[in-house]
Structure formats: C-alpha cells, structure tokens
Amino acid sequence: MNHKVLILGAGGYLGWPASLYFASRGYEVLAVDNDSKQFLMQETGSRSINEPPSIKDREIPSSLQSNLTAEYLDCRHFSQLESCLRKFQPDTVIHLAEQPSAPLSMQNFDKSHYTLINNLETTHNILWAICGLKKRPHLIKLGTMGEYGTPNIDIEEGWLEIRHNSRSDKFLYPRQASSLYHTTKIMDTDLIWFFVRTHQLAVTDLMQGPVFGCKISEDSFGELFSELCYDDIFGTVINRFAAQAARDLPLTVYGSGNQIRGYIALQDSLRCMELATENPPQPGDLSIYNQFTSCLSINEIADTFVQAGKEVNKSVTIRRVTNPRVEKEEHYYNPQNIKLLNLGLEPHPLDLEAALELIQFCLQHRSEINTDKILPSVTWKK
C-alpha cells in the first residue's frame, strides 16, 4: 500500500492519535499543525494530562518513523497549504484543523470572532487548495453531531427526504446548533456541500459525538496515551468526570442532567476515520456518517462513574450546577448510526470497565490535574 494521508490539525486530541494510528496501519502520513491549541490553552490557563510539545517536537515511536512525518503548517496561510498539497499529493486529506471548544467560542467577542474566522477560513482554504490539484484527494471533514441539535424528529445520517404538498426532494438534514463553535461546523457543511456540487469534490463528513478516553493500542507500538483535557474549556464531559472522580471532587452535572448526546471512544473514532478513508465517495458526492456508539444522558454518565468509583474504593458524589449553556434539558433524541456499523465498526461504548480505566489513568496522573480549571467559567447568556 502506498496510500498517502495528510492530517490537518494533527497536533490535537484526535489529530495526534490519528497520525500514529494511520502510520501504524501502513499509510504514509504527513501530520501538520499550527500549534494553535497550545496557544489557546496558554490564554485560558488550561492544563491537560500528557500535555504535548509543538508539532515539530513530537516523539514518534521508532516503528513509525519511516511513514510518519510531523511538520508545522498553518492552514490559514493558503499558499503554504497549497504547496504542501502539491508536494505531498495525498490520496486522503483528514481535516481536523479547527478550534474545537464550544465554551471558548462563547467566552467573549474575540474568541467568538476567532472561532468563526479560523474555522471557516481553514475549510475554505482546504477546499480551494484541493480544487487546484490535478489528482484531487478524498476530503474527510470532522463535523459534529452537535450540528443537528436536539430536534423532535429522528436524526438521520446527514440527509433527509422531505415530502411536502405531494412533492418530495432530498436535502441536508436540518441543522441548528447550540454554540458558536457548533454553528461554524454547520457553516462548514454549507460551504463543503456547495463545493461538492459545483466542483465535483469527493467529501466525507463525520458527524462525531463527544469523544472520551486517550488510549490507543496497536501491535506496532503497544499502548500509547495521548493528551487528555479535563478542564471546562477543552475537556468533554466524560473525561472531566474521570478527572473529578480521581481528584475526589463531585461530578458537576449541568442543569437537569437529562441532556442526551451520542458518545464515542477515541479508539472507535480512529477506526471510523479509517473506515471513511477506505470507502471514499464518488466525485460530486458528500457522504455523511453519524459517528457515535451510544446515546447517554449526563445523569447516566455520572451514575456510571459513581459505580466505577466504588471499584477503586472511591465515594464519588454528584453536584448539580446551574447550566452555563443555553440548551434544552428535556428533549427527544433518536439519532441513527448504522452506516459506520455496516462498514465494520465494532463499538466500545462507555461501560463500567471503560469508566474505571479512565479513572485509573487520571489517578496515575493525579498531580497533573489542576482542580481550579474544572468548574464552568463561561456562561452562554450575555
């Protein structure tokens, strides 16, 4: 195999594990990043477990050094991105190069503006750079389940056949998100769908739910643990609960806790990217997959961590806090996720064992956890 994969945003929570994973599976990987997450974390004073250095200084397991290169690249510089694509000639481009935090996007004008312009400029640059290539690669874009919001009808995978006044047509499934960050992902989708139709690109959009965990395990390098954010800005709820349990803090449930979302383990997320890489759409087609393995309420997740805590003799408690977000706390939620299962995904949903493993990981890194950075610091209401 000489399948070349360019990973944009390769320095992040998903990007670096993906770079190692694809390299270990024999792909020729070019992993690029502009270190923007590190800069943002400095600004917010966030710390993480296994905090990584600049993309230029990442440690690459010796078994992967022949097919993984990590470089600095800022996708917002069009000419740099363009020349990278021309030189590397990827078969697949995986686009993870966006500001990924909902709370950060809601913090103030500057961060909202940064999220909007950063995410859209990056996506726009990538689309134009691909259009300029003779051999156009398959673009895999990380979307989010958050684009759908919490509609009162079943959530299909990206598309919806609508019947109205005895006629019908197929449309992008309606989207309405509950943060500025998630809204930029909707806008990405609009932009990508326009380029797919107009310039016959082949694009896969992965509508991913919040990811948990940080372990990747491959024959070629054994077990590795990537960065884990547990703070209120970059941490997602499951990782945050693990850190709270490890530090004997109550699990902070926002509002009623009845908010339901679809979650996915890091290892499953990586496998989904691989399945998408192996199954490119035709030029002019936009494939959309819902990328999660189980739907859980915040309360169900909290209960799982209370149970898991008992296994390590911890009495984990739950504390309800005023919801800092504007979101429905009681809602219907029934999203489909059959497409990736049909392609071969074997799910590892959150269960007692997975929660326990996460708590144990956080216990090992107990001293790295800054407990001042866990409670919500950003509220949605102005």
Place this chain on the structure above:
Amino acid sequence: MNHKVLILGAGGYLGWPASLYFASRGYEVLAVDNDSKQFLMQETGSRSINEPPSIKDREIPSSLQSNLTAEYLDCRHFSQLESCLRKFQPDTVIHLAEQPSAPLSMQNFDKSHYTLINNLETTHNILWAICGLKKRPHLIKLGTMGEYGTPNIDIEEGWLEIRHNSRSDKFLYPRQASSLYHTTKIMDTDLIWFFVRTHQLAVTDLMQGPVFGCKISEDSFGELFSELCYDDIFGTVINRFAAQAARDLPLTVYGSGNQIRGYIALQDSLRCMELATENPPQPGDLSIYNQFTSCLSINEIADTFVQAGKEVNKSVTIRRVTNPRVEKEEHYYNPQNIKLLNLGLEPHPLDLEAALELIQFCLQHRSEINTDKILPSVTWKK
C-alpha cells in the same frame, strides 16, 4: 415619529435609495458605508450609470438634510461599529453591508475569500454589537431567495414544518445555493438564527429576489435615479437586458433560459424594508419574508424586452450563450410570497411599461454604458 434607522451598506444599489426613502418618510436616518463597492468596481473595471461618489460626498436633497446623515463606517471594524450603535441608539438596523455579487465571489480564490470573510465578519460584528446594547434594536437583514436554490418542493417563507416517522418539528427551510456569495447568505442565516435563539434578538430576514430599476419617487423630493449596474459582475439580468437593448446589443440568455427566479422592483424592495421596520418580531423570534413580486424565466424577461423595444422602434434580438454558472436550467419553482402582501405591499412587477421605462433610462445614459463589460467574464467551473 422619532424612529431611528441605521442603514449599514448605505452606499450601494439598495442602500442609498433606502436611505433617501426612509428619510423622506420621516425616519431619522444614519447612512453608513465603507465605499467597498467602489473599490471592487475599480478592481473589476466595472462602470455603472449614475456612478456615485464616496458615502461622505453624497448629495442629499435639501428636504431630507434634517433627518439624513451619511458617514463613512467600516462594519468590519468592531469597535467603530460598536461606538456608532452606542451613540446613535437606533430602533432599527438595516444590514445591507455585504459583497453582493455572485460572479465576483466565483472569480478566483481572493474574491471568494474576500466574500466569505467580509460577509460573515460583518454579520458577526453586527450581532455582537447589538447584543452589547441596553436597548437592542430590531435587526433587518437582507437575505436572498437564492439561499433556497431550486428545490423540487414548494418554497415556504423561511420555515418548514417537517413530519418524519410520525413525529414533527419546525425547521429553517432547507437551503442550498448556487454561488459562493449566496452560500455566505445561508451561513449568515445560520449565524443569525443561533444568536436569535441564544441571545433573544429580534431579527427579520428579507429573502429578496433580484432587484430591477433605479427610480425612486417621493413627494418630498420628486423623482431620483440611483446607481444602475448593467455589467456581468454587479448587474442583474433585467438591468443588463435594458442596457443591451439601449445599446443595440443582443440580450444574452445564459443556457436554456428556462431558469426561473422571483424578481422585485426597487420601489417595492424599499417598501418591503419599511413594512419590515413597521412590524418587528418579538425578541427571540426570527421573521422571514420572501421578498419578490413575480416569478419569471430568463426567456420571459427577454421576450418582454423584445416587445418593449418595439415601442421605441428597436429590433431587440436574443443570443443564447453557454451558461457560465452551475445551475439547473430546467426545474420546478413555486415559492410563496404572501407575508409581505398581507402587510400591505402593492407590487409593481416587471411588465411592458416597466421594461420600456428602463430602456428609456438607459437610452438617456447611452454614452455611460461600457459595452465591453456586459458579456460574462467569470465561469463557475474550475
């Protein structure tokens, strides 16, 4: 009445007539612009009839000088925009401050990038500036019928009740546009709907079809003629046909000519903005109106100009050219437009008389028409 209207993008084809119109009807108007259209027209070498000077140097009829002020303001400078809003304290903000040309947005990377960032940054700045005010004005945003594209089902006014698997919910009507410019308008809608829901803003989105004509007639100042663009970049089809007829050039029909759109006269567009101003939604509501008065195919418009030409002894011919755009040339099209009619709009659709008046206007300005700038210079396909 002491109703204050702030018009953003007041230097443009709609903005300046709107400024005069609102002032003549007794509103206190602050008209601001950054002269960006003039700069863009310099870059593309476009010329127009009645080409206006900088916003600072506009001639204001004496009857309007007490309640119309025109100033330079760049909405992309957040602090300038913010202080303008704080100082003027408008009751209504009319947002026309966007790059309005579909062909320009498709010309090359730089213009595509400019359109994307200019339009979204402007809208984002306006939303944040309004959120920061104690007394939040009603925002009227110029959208476009082009956001809907040409779906195979009836086009409702902004919203669609969708029934799916025995459940139902109300969503933004699905949108899929056929230029980068029109796609930025979809993205505007996503952004605005997010801010309306999250921050309880009161917003009206006017989904306008292509506008024709340049005459405004008010008791206070008599008849005035605004700028008329007839070129392939900033001119829309009806105005372009009038210029071609006046200069004895064939009317250039793109492709089959069976593309149908909803059109509206300039005077009706101004009245719609006034109706929207008089009927603000509640905070937290996004009102959406489809703003056109009649649906016509390109061929029907061309035929009207052939007939109108006969009235001034001109033998107007039609020339089919390869469609430079990527769009359906045969399609279903049935959009609703009842809401503005119910509010009191009295339509002046394109008819023989209106076409004749436009040809006569172009004949009077015959020497100002640069015939080298009419044929399409931008193709959609890369």
